[in-house]
Amino acid sequence: MRLAVATLCVVLAGCGGLRGLGGPVAEGPFAFAPSSMRIYPLTHAERGEDGRTRIVLRVELKDRWGDSAKGLGVLRVMLFRPTAGATPGLEEQSAVWTIDLTDASENQLRFEPATRTYRLALKDLPAWVDSLPERGGEGPGRRVRLRASFETTGPDGAAAVLRDEYVFEL
Numbered sequence: 001m002r003l004a005v006a007t008l009c010v011v012l013a014g015c016g017g018l019r020g021l022g023g024p025v026a027e028g029p030f031a032f033a034p035s036s037m038r039i040y041p042l043t044h045a046e047r048g049e050d051g052r053t054r055i056v057l058r059v060e061l062k063d064r065w066g067d068s069a070k071g072l073g074v075l076r077v078m079l080f081r082p083t084a085g086a087t088p089g090l091e092e093q094s095a096v097w098t099i100d101l102t103d104a105s106e107n108q109l110r111f112e113p114a115t116r117t118y119r120l121a122l123k124d125l126p127a128w129v130d131s132l133p134e135r136g137g138e139g140p141g142r143r144v145r146l147r148a149s150f151e152t153t154g155p156d157g158a159a160a161v162l163r164d165e166y167v168f169e170l
Helices: 002-015 104-110
Strands: 018-020 023-025 035-039 044-047 053-062 075-082 090-100 117-122 142-152 157-168
Touching: 035 142, 035 157, 044 157, 053 075, 053 142, 075 117, 090 104, 090 117, 104 117
Parallel strands: none
Antiparallel strands: 018 023, 035 053, 044 053, 053 117, 075 090, 075 142, 142 157
16 A cells, blocks of 8 residues: 555656646646536526517536636627428527627626626527417427537637537527
8 A cells, every 4th residue: 555655646746737637737827727618507598578588698617627717708609490391400590699708897797606607698589589489398499509619718828719509498
């Protein structure tokens, strides 16, 4: 047992520098930059006070160690809906939102510490969303896909694009 502990100490001492899930990381201003993004499962659709549907998008960023992170960048979100027709599984892009999170003050306002996610209300949805029948049974067209990409600076200081998709019912 002592030999195993001694060997482990020698190995760890020889590694030097910070190590994340993806290998060595240079120390510096971007060491804790986001390296992954996920559309968080709290994402949902709701009716606003004006009676129109909006999507409340939750986005989670994580650093190389899997810890929650904040990040400066530009988030692009696309809404896809299934198409009706003979070919099941096809989708059409219905809407796009570009959210500028490069300003630190604006970025902070959109971050929710309790969930460690960015909370973003996607408004001005296409007209077909509000014409959907009320929830109840599973109807055609209720299932939609969100695709998001976040353009930011990665842990190595180079430009990075993080991506995720999320499917849910309106």
